[in-house]
Amino acid sequence: MFRKYRWFIIFLLFLAGAFNYMDRVAFSVAAPFISKEFNLTPSQMGLLFSSFFLGYAIFNFIGGYLADRFGPRKVFGGALGLWSIFVGVTAVTYNFTSLYISRLFFGFAEGPVATTSNKMVNNWFPAKERASAIGIYTAGMPLGGAIAAPLVGLVSIQYGWRTAFIVLMILGLILTFFWMKLTKDYPKQHPKVSEAELKEILQGQDTVSDPSSAEKLSLWKTIKHPTILFTAVAFFAYNYNNFFFLTWFPSYLTDAKNLTVHDMSIVTIIPWLVGAIGLFFGGFISDYIYKKTKKLMFSRKVILVTGLFGSAICVGFVAIVETATAAVALMAIAVFFLYLTAMIYWAIIQDTVPSNNVGTAGGFVHLISNISGIIAPTVTGFLVQSTGSFSIAFYLAATLAILGALVVVFFVKPIKTAKEKKLSQISM
Template identity: 30%
Template sequence: MKEKKSGYRWVVMALLFILYTVANADRANIGFALPYLRKEFAMSNTEAGAIISLFFAGYALMQIPSGFLVKKFGMRTMFSVGMLFTSLFTGMIGMANSAFALKALRVGVGVAEAPVAIACTTAINNWFPAKEKGTASGIFLAGSKVGPLIVPPLCAWIISVWGWREIFYAFMVPGMLLAIVWYLLVTNKPADSKFVSAAEAEYIADTSVVQKEEKKREYKLWWVDKLVRAKKVNPLTNSSQVFKCWDIYGAAIGYFFMVGIVSVLMSWLPTYLVTVKQFAIMKTAFVSSAPFAGTVAGNFVGGWVSDNILNKRRKPMMMVTALSTTIMMYSLINAPADATLLAILLFATGFLLALGYSAFMAYPMGRVNKESYPVAFSIVNTGGQLGGAGAPLFVGMILDKFNWDAVFLALAIGSFICLAVVATIVEPVEDPVART
């Protein structure tokens, strides 16, 4: 009798979703607390931007080292260690008694969380077959936006009942508990897990008879392959090849601008709503959540389209996101004053931004082998997190000299640069479509 195929990879996916939601809540809560921190520690816009940026600075600094650590010690161990220390530093922010302490602890959160991101994406690469990686990446990154989605109302409630310090105490506990759960339930490779059947392990490895015989949808979009420069290339097999590949750096530069825009929305949007739109705290919480509700939906849709409509092509959605985000950032210059209309506009902004967001993570999966993926994605994510570090600080500097119109214009220009750079990289496919 043929062994029944288990579905434990989706349990792993559910854990990834929950854990990355918590991790991103730990980084996003500073945005809602920022107006209160500025009152207590008397900061300028530039100084406030630095508080936000220091997380991303520590995070970016540790990306490539984390790639090598995950490659050496495995994603299971590095994820749990990283998540434990991320939660610990988050809780300690509530004890800060100076701006310097806040800055140091934000760096600590960034350094600790760096291996979490690399371990999560490595888990997806190890635990899912090629035809499901885009969908899995979209679900995973949807979790990254659920964190910022739940942060505003939760933080608003905590502040109204207690104060800003209690935000960080409350956010510390879930991550510490979930880090232990992850270590107990997830192995580095599916074949090593007692919860995974041999049939599922074969399916994930793309070697099962069922998968080989599965009818594949014929892909006919020759014009897409021409537009994205699709061609057959040999996968990169070692770190030396990865560090010499322009495609990896091109994806990293594109991700630089996308993560930068997300970090601005995550960190500066509540301040914009309070100071420019003059919204009350609960209305601010409602509108602040809107772009991240959009990104949750966009990540699901974008990942599914990448796998099922575009036949594992990642670059088309990257380009769609870059172009549409350019338009949406420019449209925010004339953002409506009505909270409902502004929330709708921000929801659409988040949705379009997220359509190709997961593709930046999935792209190296098709360009390198599994052993080299942690290093390849660490380069891409370094680019992204440098954008996350620089953008909030840059926004603070703009606001000290100009206004929010200049901020949105700068973000629109950055997104257009992303489109231009991503257009230069190769789309790696097994069988590019030619016009007949």
């Protein structure tokens, strides 16, 4: 299976996903140094964490639209190169305002990454392999976080936090070169794709829905459909918890549990590694359930509901444990459950939306979900500053995960085209 070229595309996306999270986690790990150097308050740090997501959320939708129009290869490559440059710009900031602006533009540049990645999967994979493919490449993200934690922490201690951002910029520009050289928008354009592989891909891409649905289901009808809207709500709950963990958990360990930056950099590897396992297997489990039950939406929903509920329970208990060991262990399990669901939101979009609208519809869902990235860090910062504790922030994150699971249970259903609705009425 993995000898086929489409899996090499996934390998490149895996590397890009790892680098994507290395860049994001870098700021969180370096936050104690940055906060001390610039004399920043918790609320100011919350605003800095959120500034990335303000730009990021806006360009989720724009990136998806551009991928539909110009192809995911160029849009992804451009985004990768630009965000690498803005990572480097972080190293020359000198106060709150310059940090805020650099993080804002860093978010703009990273905005297209998820929608263009999933557009590539939609172009290169048959429906039966999509959740697995998304699960593999998204597994690179927590691995990137695991690598970034000790790398940035130890480099910052030894050479200063600015050096870490320069190193990341260089790595990103190298990866951009290889992405542009080794990928194409469609498998039929790539000389290394065999006729047999191309036939396998093309035959498997129209197995879920009527190919004529692209003409009968408009973009507006797609994005306002309850399935798409409530998938976005569940994705919002997922990302709220994800970004709460990504931005504030390192500071929680140093401020509330009194770990040193060195120790924090080491122990935060654990949740990222456990999360990578969840990301890797979530898609395979969903595809396996689909093969056994032949119920596509059920195979997606069972993973979403189980993962969000499991994560909510663990996140809620983090608020009441006393030791750093218990907090890290519970958060690791929470991240595992949370990341089981990470690729399922995208799989639902690819399963239900006509292929020529996948980028734009996916960008819309990602936009809604990533508003949580603006809210979660800011709200957490103000809660910590006003209460002197992280407890309420953990309870809020857990509550949102439960709500996300509930809307999936009751409102996420297959989208029927006009033709399918007519046939259903006739059969009744």
